[in-house]
Amino acid sequence: MFRKAFPIVRSVKVARNCSGRHASTTASTTTVQPRICIVGAGPAGFYTAQYILKHLDNSSIDIVEKLPVPFGLVRFGVAPDHPEVKNVINTFTKTAENPRVRFLGNLSLGKDFTLEELRQRYHAVLLTYGAEQDNTLNIPNETLKNVLSAREFVAWYNGLPGYENLNPDLSGKSLTLLGQGNVAVDVARIVLSSVDELKKTDITEYALEALSRSQIETVHLVGRRGPLQAAFTIKELREMLKLSTCATEWRGDDFDHVEESIPNLPRPRKRITELMLKSLSEQQQGQNKPTGSRRFQPVFFRSPINIIGHEKVEAVEYVVNRLVDGRAIPTEQRETIATDLVCRSIGYRAISMDKHINFDERKGCVNNAGGRVLKRTLTGSDQTIDDIEDKHETGLYASGWLATGPTGVILTTMNNSFAVADAVCRDFTNNVIRVNGSRPGLDLSGKQYVSWNGWKAIDAEEVRLGAAKGKPREKLICVKTMLQIASNASN
Ligand code: FAD
Ligand code: NAP
Secondary structure, three states: OOOOOOOOEOOOEEEEOOOOOEOOOOOOEEEOOOEEEEEOOOHHHHHHHHHHHHHEOOOEEEEEOOOOOOOOHHHHOOOOOOHHHHHHHHHHHHHHOOOOEEEEEOOOEOOOEOHHHHHHHOOEEEEOOOOOEEOOOOOOOOOOEOEEEHHHHHHHHHOOOOOOOOOOOOOOOEEEEEOOOHHHHHHHHHHHOOHHHHOOOOOOHHHHHHHHOOOOOEEEEEOOOOHHHOOOOHHHHHHHHHOOOEEEOOOHHHHOOHHHHHHHOOHHHHHHHHHHHHHHHHHHOOOOOOOOOEEEEEEOOEEEEEEEEOOEEEEEEEEEEEEEOOEEEEEEEEEEEEOOEEEEOOOEEOOOOOOOOOEEOOOOEEOEEOOEEEOOOOOOOOOOHHHOOOOEEEEEEEOOHHHHOOOOOHHHHHHHHHHHHHHHHHHHHOOOOOOOOOOOOOOOOOOOOEOHHHHHHHHHHHHHHHHOOOOOOOOOOOHHHHHHHHHOOOO
C-alpha cells in the first residue's frame, strides 16, 4: 500500500496588479484555477488525477485519451478471467465524475494536438500514455507468418480496436511463448482454459469463437534463465497448476541444485520455488494427469537464436544457457523445439509521441527524475543529475509505464503516480509553476471528442449486449460505432 504521508496543498493564490502582472502584496488577491492536462486515461492518469484533486484545492483537470474509451490496460491488458482486478475502474469512475475533471476521449497527443500546444494551454502537463509497443528479439525470421507478439495476442482477445482481424492461427498443435513474465502466463492460460469458463467473461466474442476451434494442445513457456529467476508470480502459477483441462510438465534437469538454495531465498521467491518443486514431484509420481490432452511445459535456460520455417514458423532454435551471477551466459549447446505458433513476450515498450519529449529510445521511457521531465540535454542516467540546478522542464511530468518502463502491477503504478502527483502539488505551492493567469485548456473546436457521458453511453450498450450472452459486457470494437453512441449522449 502507499503509506507515505504527503502534505496537503491548498489552493494557489496569486497577487496581481491592474496590469495583470505578478505584483506586490498590497494588490488584491485573486484565486486562479491551476489548470492541468493529463495525457492518457490508464491507471497512471487516473491515480495522478485522484491525488491532485485531493491535495490541490481548486485545480481543474482534463484527462485526454486517444481511444473513445478509458482505463488503458485495465480494459485492454488485464486478462478477461481476472475480473476482480478490474474493480479499480470503480475508483477511476469516481475520479472522472468529480466536477473538477473532464474526460476527453478520442483525442491523441501527436495527432490532434502537440505537446507545445498543451504546455501553452495548461499550467502543468502530465504524460501518462503508457507503453504501447513491444520489444523485439532481433533474431532471424521474427517476421515469419505465425510469429506474433503477446501484446498483439492480448490486444486481440481483449478487443483493442485495430486488432480484431489479427486471426492468430490456432490450427496447429503447439504454441511457444518466448519470455516467462505474467503476460506470457496470461496468454498460456487463455489458450489452455476451457471455453466454457471463458464464455462467462468479457472476452470478445470473435476470440471465444476462435478459441473454441483451437487445436493447440501444448504451450511451451521458454525462459532464458532458471526457475529461481522466473518472472511470473505465484498466483499466476497456481492458476496454471489448477487448470482442470491441462497438465503442467516441468523438465527435471532444470531444477538441479534448486532445492538446496531454498533456505537462502527471500520469502516470495521461496514460496514460488517450493510450489514448482512440489508440482515437479507430483509429476514424477504420475499425479498430474489431466482429463484432456493439453500440456503446459515451462522450459528454462534457453535463449531463442533463430526462428525456423519456410512459409510459416516450424520450430525455434535455442542456445542453452548457464547462469553466472544470475545472468544467462550462452554455451555451445543448441536445442530446436518444433512449434506451430510463436508469441514473443519479452516486455512492452513506450514510444515518443512528440518530437519535444525528452525520450530515452534505448530504455523506451521519458527521461525524468521522480516524474519531473528533464531538460532535453539531460538523461535520467546522468550520474551528476542531483548536482545540476534548473534541470527540469517546468510544469512537465510523466508517470506510470511511460516514466518507469513497462514493469509493475497496478499497485506499483498507483504508488509511482501518487508520488509524481505529489511533486506536481509541491511545484504549485512552492511557486515553481507560476499560476500568473488563467489558461484556456484544449481548443476543442472542430474536434470529435467523447465526454464522460459519452463513455457511459458506450458502457451501457456494452453491458446490454453482454447480458444477452451471460457475459459482464460485450466490448464494442468499432470506433465509428462508439463515436456514434457517444454523440447521442449529452455532454
Ligand atoms: P496504460 O494502462 O497503458 O494507459 C495508458 C493510456 O494512454 C491508454 O489508455 C492509452 O490508450 C492512452 N494513450 C496512448 N497513447 C496516447 C496518446 N498519444 N494520446 C492520448 N492518450 C494516449 N497489473 C495488475 O495489477 N494485475 C493484472 O492482472 C495485470 N494484468 C496485465 C496484463 C497485461 C497484458 C499487461 C500488459 C499489464 C498488466 N498489468 C496488470 C499491469 C498494469 O496493466 C499496468 O501496471 C498499468 O496499466 C500501467 O498503467 P499506465 O497508465 O502507465 O499505462
Ligand atoms: P516481465 O515480467 O518483465 O517479463 C519479461 C520476460 O521476458 C522475462 O522472463 C524476461 O527474462 C524475458 N526477456 C526479456 N528480454 C528478453 C530477451 N531479450 N530474450 C529472452 N527473454 C527475454 O514483463 P511482462 O510479462 O510483459 O509483464 C509486465 C508487467 O506487467 C510485470 O510487472 C507483470 O507482473 C505485470 N503483469 C501482471 C499480471 C498479473 O498480475 N496477473 C499480468 C500481466 C502482467 P529475464 O527475467 O531473464 O529478463
